[in-house]
Amino acid sequence: MAGATGKAMRQVYGETLVELGKTNPHIVVFDADVATSTRTILFGEAFPERFFNVGIAEMNMAAMAAGISTTGLIPFVNTFACFMVLRCGDPIRSLIAYTKLNVKLAGTYAGLSDSYDGASHHSILDIAFMRALPNMLVICPADGAEVKAATEAAVQYKGPVYIRIHRNECPDIPENDSQPFVLGKGKLLRSGKDITLVATGYMVHRAMEAAQILEAQGVSARVVNIHTIKPLDTELLERCAKETGGIVVAEEHSIHGGLGGAAAEAVGRLYPVPIEFVGVRDTFAESGDYQALLEKYGLTSQHIVKAAEEVLKKKGGL
């Protein structure tokens, strides 16, 4: 699954933090004993005085970061995405989101990407939690280059940001990386007129594959990368609904409350069209090889194709 960069998203993230740290003395980094995994260890080695490994105490980490942000510094809080939501959730809501503090939250090992560790370590509800928080920006990059762009954009933006980062190396998507990263603006990666495949994170790559399969079946599928889940690019989604008349949303997350929910809320209000959801279907997954998990739990390009066929049936186009 190695992309052209040959680097895991988390590695790109760690390296980007170091680059940012060189020019921005306000950046400080917190980790809770997973710095080797999140790759913030790189920042810790480069800038030990601006790095705080607080031990296995995630809630304290997020609250300390909230406090330090009030003094003008820009803290990055790091742990696995599942712990970011479930252990840091209170200070994220009560301090960071409530007061619009300038804190950046990076949840790594998102989705099923920490596959072998099992359902206890998978993170399939973080988008739902984060996007329900007022004031919170939610970003889910699709490849290494987008992790870098998102991390840089998070520093430029003043306020709370959640960045959802995949554990593994993901294929680079040239159609994605050739476009500028603009917070809150989706990217049109492939044009098409019969249906729109809306995806985020690693599933963007899968949506591109699905579009090719559909093309062979004579279906012209548009592909849109929604890297910023909140604020959502509702204008683009409305346009896709109008122009293609049907939508499939694909994400490495529960089908409840994630990008699918966000897109359905927008499309239902602005321009209702048939919509289907590709994601984890209200179940805990299990340990196993990453690709095998995606296969078993319904997150492959074939699953996107099948969902597209359902939508096309409903809109009477198949």
Place this chain on the structure above:
Amino acid sequence: MGLSKERKAVLEGLCKQFRRTLLDTLYSVQTGHPGGSLSATEIITTLYFEVMKVDPKNPYWEERDRFVLAKGHAAPMLYIALAEKGFFPKEELKTLRQLNSRLQGHPCALKTPGVELSTGPLGLGLSAALGMGLGARLQRKPFYTYVLLGDGEIQEGIVWEAAMAGAKYGVDNVVAILDKNGVQLDGTVDQIMPLGDVKGKWSSFGWNTFEVNGHKVEEIYDAIQEAHQVKGKPTLIIAHTVKGKGVSFMEGKHTWHGKPISKAEYEAAIQELEGGR
């Protein structure tokens, strides 16, 4: 060092005035937490009127001292002190907890000038205060951060995570004060979840500790001055207090954690406070 007789008298006068204002305010809005506000009166008053460098005209002055009310339910007493300082007009106190007010039920840093941190969910304040202390140190700013915790509050696990972190990073520009009034919402602390040897626990976690009578402004003041001299570790001042202090029928009663005040109770309380007990 030490508080002059004149300053002591000024602070005690303010405490008396603030208790009266608290009763007036909570009686008029029929909501809010009297018990924990009354136990914290001397601590908050000493901090804002003797110790802390703040500028109400420039509330976001970078080198101001910070105060975090970790036990956010004592918000009314914080608001009373901030209003007296001049962060906002005293008349606004009457809007406490009401629609469109800047004075939320629990402190909100976005809404109220002078409030440094939004608090309410217990346990988060100490960690945030440590972050403020580290931010000051990294940027070589000379301010202190003071944080007021409730004793029921330190039942929260995160407080002990923060206790470890405070010692690890030697955050000596943070002074924590424990309002040890011995009473929480459902009963006494000993009934609900005993804290054991509080001083011994914090000492063993690596903190400098002092014990004071939390209703004597001179003892609070002296302990804070001594805490400033301690380098390389944070300080916890254990302030022995009485929940509901100053209103005898509220003292030590968990039922007065957050109960509306009746007309008869209000009149009795005012009479007692005016009597200068």
